[in-house]
Amino acid sequence: xxxxxxxxxxxHPITGHLRFILDIDGDIIIRATPDIGYTHRGIEKLAEHRNxxxxxPLVERICNVxxxxxxxxxxxxxxxxxxxxxxxxxxxxxxIMAELNRIMSHLYWFAIFGVAAGLFTLIMWPIAxxxxxxxxxxxxxxxxxxxxxxxxxxxxxxxxxxxxxxTLKTLDYFEKRLKDYETIFLHNKLYQMRTVDVGILSFNDAxxxxxxxxxxxGSGAKIDVRQDEPYAxxxxxxxxxxxxxxxxxxxxxxxxLSEMKxxxxxxxxxxxxxxxxxxxxxxxxxxxxxxxxxxxxxGRGELGCYLVSDGRTxxxxxxxxxxxxxxxxxxxxxxxxxxxxxxxxxxxxxxxWPLDADR
Amino acid sequence: MxxxxxxxxxxxxxxxxxxxxxxxxxxxxxxxxTHKMAKRVKLIYQQMxxxxxxxxxGACAISGGLFWDSYNVVKGIDKVLPVDVYVPGCxxxxxxxxxxxxxxxxxxxxxxxx
Amino acid sequence: MSxxxxxMIAKEIEAKFQGASIEAKVxxxxxxxxxxxKEWIRDxxxxxxxxxxxxxxxxxxxxxxxxxxxxxxxxxLWSPSYRILIALRTKVPKDSAELLSLTPLFESANWxxxxxxxxxxxxxxxxxxxxxxxxxxxxxxxxxxxxxxxxLE
Numbered sequence: 009x010x011x012x013x014x015x016x017x018x019x020h021p022i023t024g025h026l027r028f029i030l031d032i033d034g035d036i037i038i039r040a041t042p043d044i045g046y047t048h049r050g051i052e053k054l055a056e057h058r059n060x061x062x063x064x065p066l067v068e069r070i071c072n073v074x075x076x077x078x079x080x081x082x083x084x085x086x087x088x089x090x091x092x093x094x095x096x097x098x099x100x101x102x103x104i105m106a107e108l109n110r111i112m113s114h115l116y117w118f119a120i121f122g123v124a125a126g127l128f129t130l131i132m133w134p135i136a137x138x139x140x141x142x143x144x145x146x147x148x149x150x151x152x153x154x155x156x157x158x159x160x161x162x163x164x165x166x167x168x169x170x171x172x173x174x175t176l177k178t179l180d181y182f183e184k185r186l187k188d189y190e191t192i193f194l195h196n197k198l199y200q201m202r203t204v205d206v207g208i209l210s211f212n213d214a215x216x217x218x219x220x221x222x223x224x225x226g227s228g229a230k231i232d233v234r235q236d237e238p239y240a241x242x243x244x245x246x247x248x249x250x251x252x253x254x255x256x257x258x259x260x261x262x263x264x265l266s267e268m269k270x271x272x273x274x275x276x277x278x279x280x281x282x283x284x285x286x287x288x289x290x291x292x293x294x295x296x297x298x299x300x301x302x303x304x305x306x307g308r309g310e311l312g313c314y315l316v317s318d319g320r321t322x323x324x325x326x327x328x329x330x331x332x333x334x335x336x337x338x339x340x341x342x343x344x345x346x347x348x349x350x351x352x353x354x355x356x357x358x359x360x361w362p363l364d365a366d367r
Numbered sequence: 368m369x370x371x372x373x374x375x376x377x378x379x380x381x382x383x384x385x386x387x388x389x390x391x392x393x394x395x396x397x398x399x400x401t402h403k404m405a406k407r408v409k410l411i412y413q414q415m416x417x418x419x420x421x422x423x424x425g426a427c428a429i430s431g432g433l434f435w436d437s438y439n440v441v442k443g444i445d446k447v448l449p450v451d452v453y454v455p456g457c458x459x460x461x462x463x464x465x466x467x468x469x470x471x472x473x474x475x476x477x478x479x480x481x
Numbered sequence: 482m483s484x485x486x487x488x489m490i491a492k493e494i495e496a497k498f499q500g501a502s503i504e505a506k507v508x509x510x511x512x513x514x515x516x517x518x519k520e521w522i523r524d525x526x527x528x529x530x531x532x533x534x535x536x537x538x539x540x541x542x543x544x545x546x547x548x549x550x551x552x553x554x555x556x557x558l559w560s561p562s563y564r565i566l567i568a569l570r571t572k573v574p575k576d577s578a579e580l581l582s583l584t585p586l587f588e589s590a591n592w593x594x595x596x597x598x599x600x601x602x603x604x605x606x607x608x609x610x611x612x613x614x615x616x617x618x619x620x621x622x623x624x625x626x627x628x629x630x631x632x633l634e
Contacts, residue, residue, distance in 0.1 A: 019407060019411055046401060049437050049439060050439050065433060136374065152461075154458060
């Protein structure tokens with residue numbers, strides 16, 4: 009048996025900055041060794057040299073397309089150590105922005121799937137639709153991505169007046185659009201041929217290897233932080249957590265589409281229930297000694313933020329347990345024994361974001 | 368990614384992302400470069416045919432940005448490669464990015480790039 | 482908010498490992514901290530897994546307590562059945578920072594321990610592969626997450 013060793017990445021349109029060393033025999037992968045760290049910035053070390061507010065933009069850049077969700081984990085941890093709670097209005101705003109971000113993140117995922125599968129419509133449609141949601145975020149925060157909008161104590165500024173109307177209009181449009189996505193992409197023979205029964209991750213493997221997010225739920229484990237331990241205002245809105253049993257790439261894609269539908273549902277409820285009031289509480293100037301571990305459900309999966317304070321202006325330790333890090337370690341196992349042509353699809357279906365994995 | 372979207376449509380300026388670097392003449396460094404990645408970026412640049420150009424987009428690519436004091440970040444890609452155009456921002460907006468591309472095209476037209 | 486379940490779990494684990502200088506405290510809803518000597522960590526984690534379905538290690542953090550000349554090693558374990566997170570803490574001396582790896586019991590601990598080893602220098606005995614993970618291949622700068630490792634000014 010003679011094997012070829014192939015370097016997949018770190019410069020490749022699908023992997024992002026991440027390398028897999030693939031040992032191939034004929035057409036089958038014998039072994040896949042992940043090589044990460046190409047975007048390792050040492051955010052945890054940098055956090056020990058920044059004050060608590062300066063860390064917010066640092067943490068956000070773990071995942072640029074999903075930064076509301078990611079910063080929420082950190083901001084909630086600081087609030088827990090401070091012993092404060094944001095006002096009700098801020099909690100609802102957080103849910104609204106987090107869910108809009110989830111839609112943006114999943115749309116980006118669909119677009120990159122188009123790049124992976126060579127389906128150009130699947131690149132253009134999601135990227136164009138994502139712009140509408142970026143517009144909404146820009147309306148509120150002034151930025152397209154990486155907003156630095158959530159802060160300990162609440163959110164920086166209230167939603168502008170026209171936000172609600174414009175968001176509902178966008179959601180109405182997008183809801184119809186999702187039906188098209190389903191018909192043209194999910195029910196498409198070409199798409200199914202490339203994803204059904206491809207990259208099967210069993211329930212036990214998914215759980216034991218610490219897989220997170222839609223990739224976990226695609227294998228039948230209905231675990232979602234928003235329902236496990238509701239944060240922000242998630243206990244005040246109703247929603248379902250989609251899960252599938254087949255564990256293949258198709259299941260993971262289906263879940264992401266269903267999650268977008270659920271996000272629309274959540275945002276509508278939150279906008280309806282949005283109470284008046286302040287969006288920020290006063291925050292004590294000193295962070296006391298203490299620690300907190302917060303979990304949030306980001307677009308890619310569960311993000312854990314462990315913050316340890318020893319009473320100084322800079323944290324003693326910030327540890328981020330990111331979904332992509334967890335998913336990449338499972339991927340090495342998933343890629344064994346598969347065909348080379350399926351590798352980009354399987355990799356992509358796990359939604360790995362190298363900046364998230366490396367920090 | 369937004370640049371190829373219908374809203375910004377960078378293709379109308381004659382810019383098209385291609386999968387093989389042998390077919391490209393512009394290397395866009397979008398974001399930070401770590402020490403681990405720097406070797407590979409150099410390799411990629413060396414494999415591109417002449418004439419070739421480099422754009423540094425975003426504060427991290429220009430100077431290390433938010434991560435300037437990190438132990439694994441190169442303080443600006445111009446420490447590794449010759450840069451023709453710098454586009455500031457964190458992240459750089461698509462409009463600024465397009466302006467950078469137009470600037471580069473002007474430079475090339477006037478024969479001023481390295 | 483009732484903390485009955487958390488209190489029950491904390492009490493049972495404490496009672497089971499009485500000789501281990503163990504201390505279990507309920508921090509808030511769904512959060513328990515258990516602190517014990519390093520020789521006991523694997524047995525406690527195993528018991529947590531068998532008895533209360535703490536099947537997942539979702540984070541491993543090494544904290545350089547420079548003044549005490551020790552590392553605090555914190556395992557965060559999650560129980561899908563009880564939906565509770567336990568922070569299992571121990572301390573190891575800095576000049577001989579090692580403890581038994583939990584990877585043979587929890588595959589989910591694998592990469593987290595690997596990272597803690599690479600960035601802090603804590604050794605996990607019995608870990609299948611404590612090699613390079615995040616840092617460049619030719620890295621020789623030491624352990625970045627140790628407090629004495631200085632960043633640029």
